[in-house]
Amino acid sequence: MKRVILGLLVALLAVSVAFAADDIYPEYKGEPVTLTMWAWTSNEDYSIREFEKAYPNIKVQWENFGVHYTKAQTAIAAGEGLPDVLMIEYTFAPEFMELGAFVPINQWLPEEKFVKLFGEPALNWCALDGKIYGTPQDSGAIALFYRKDIFEKYGLTVPQTWPEFAEQARKLRQADPNLNFATVPLGWALWWIGQVWEAGGKVFDYKDGKWYIDFTNPVAEKVFNFWGELIDEGTIKIEQWWSPDWYNSLNVGKTAAVIIGCWFAEWLRYNAPESEGLWRVTIPPQWDPANPHNGMIGGSGFYVTTHSKNPEAAAIFVMWLNSHPESLKCLHKYSNLPVMVSTRYAEVLDEVAGPDKFFGGQNIVETLWEAHKLVDTAYVALPIQTNVDQALGLLLQDYVDGKIKKFADILPMWEEAVVKAMKEFGYDNVVVGELP
Numbered sequence: 001m002k003r004v005i006l007g008l009l010v011a012l013l014a015v016s017v018a019f020a021a022d023d024i025y026p027e028y029k030g031e032p033v034t035l036t037m038w039a040w041t042s043n044e045d046y047s048i049r050e051f052e053k054a055y056p057n058i059k060v061q062w063e064n065f066g067v068h069y070t071k072a073q074t075a076i077a078a079g080e081g082l083p084d085v086l087m088i089e090y091t092f093a094p095e096f097m098e099l100g101a102f103v104p105i106n107q108w109l110p111e112e113k114f115v116k117l118f119g120e121p122a123l124n125w126c127a128l129d130g131k132i133y134g135t136p137q138d139s140g141a142i143a144l145f146y147r148k149d150i151f152e153k154y155g156l157t158v159p160q161t162w163p164e165f166a167e168q169a170r171k172l173r174q175a176d177p178n179l180n181f182a183t184v185p186l187g188w189a190l191w192w193i194g195q196v197w198e199a200g201g202k203v204f205d206y207k208d209g210k211w212y213i214d215f216t217n218p219v220a221e222k223v224f225n226f227w228g229e230l231i232d233e234g235t236i237k238i239e240q241w242w243s244p245d246w247y248n249s250l251n252v253g254k255t256a257a258v259i260i261g262c263w264f265a266e267w268l269r270y271n272a273p274e275s276e277g278l279w280r281v282t283i284p285p286q287w288d289p290a291n292p293h294n295g296m297i298g299g300s301g302f303y304v305t306t307h308s309k310n311p312e313a314a315a316i317f318v319m320w321l322n323s324h325p326e327s328l329k330c331l332h333k334y335s336n337l338p339v340m341v342s343t344r345y346a347e348v349l350d351e352v353a354g355p356d357k358f359f360g361g362q363n364i365v366e367t368l369w370e371a372h373k374l375v376d377t378a379y380v381a382l383p384i385q386t387n388v389d390q391a392l393g394l395l396l397q398d399y400v401d402g403k404i405k406k407f408a409d410i411l412p413m414w415e416e417a418v419v420k421a422m423k424e425f426g427y428d429n430v431v432v433g434e435l436p
Contacts, residue, residue, distance in 0.1 A: 034058075035317060044335060051321060058316070076100070082308075084310060089298065094385075108312055108315035114127075134304060135302055137299075137339060138341065139261075139341050140194075142198050143368060150253055161285050180249065183237050183255060186240050194296060199219050199295075213418060217435060221408070250268065250272040277360045281362065293376070395413055419432055
């Protein structure tokens, strides 16, 4: 009898927890609507079907135009044409916020609930001045992807710290100069900012109506000096990432490791198929192993636009899409996304984790989850991310062309170019040389 009573109590508790979780998502009492959404991810329709079961009066029409920033900016300039929901990378979100592309959704997703569902750092990617515009979907937590076969052939050890990383990079270069231990991208500011973030720092931020810029702070200088030494001596090369040659080097084993956001697992599958079973993944090397920390490279959110005629329905949708367990399972299984930003991901972790054939049977979900949990700080990106990218790309090209002799000298030049661009765009609320 006691076992029966205990079983009933456990069942009732499970039901009560489920109802409590479902209470997170507000009831929709409006008229039947059809929302439009632009997103470049794959197979979002599986989550949409589950959402429409929960909210039968809200339908969602998903369109994939690829990376749609130009199309979206054209619609903003025209004053019409944006969908109800727009997918944007976290680093470009402030740019669209400043352009007036998004509408606040606090009345349906207040800050307290947002933090409960997505954590406090995510506010830096989805809100500005207390106004919440959307929800985060995938994590760009940094991970170290490496070729186990190359490591074993040359007796390399997986680096736990950055000095160990440098040691192993030099060891491979001495053993076989034709192989790359790792490369760094020509341009792509997000990668470099992510390295500073992983070290516990940042180069810009926003607070109380002011934009703060300080590229030459001690943490940033430490990171650029570290990479600069390896690049100046030729141990690490600057390479054009995302090119056919780069992908081929990963596929055939000319590059031993890649430091990048955890979403890259799926990119490897599609772009280096012949290397199946040879890759492994781990958290990135640490500056202070006693106090591990991580940053992000990439990740995107879904934001409700000012052109939406149904902001309530859109707000409910982006909340549900990126936090409800049923949606998280679909996004993981069919879209192959590391949808780890939502705190509710822990509820589905055991269900979605397991051996991964491409990674030699490693349970990479647990490893990437570990990497994501080390991301406990954040910053607000500048509203001129395109210019931040362009400025770094030009400086890196100058270094490759021999116009800049020492790599670390790029850092103050980059700051100067970014500050100049902010002023040219009319921002008079810029504080240089300080960070909040």
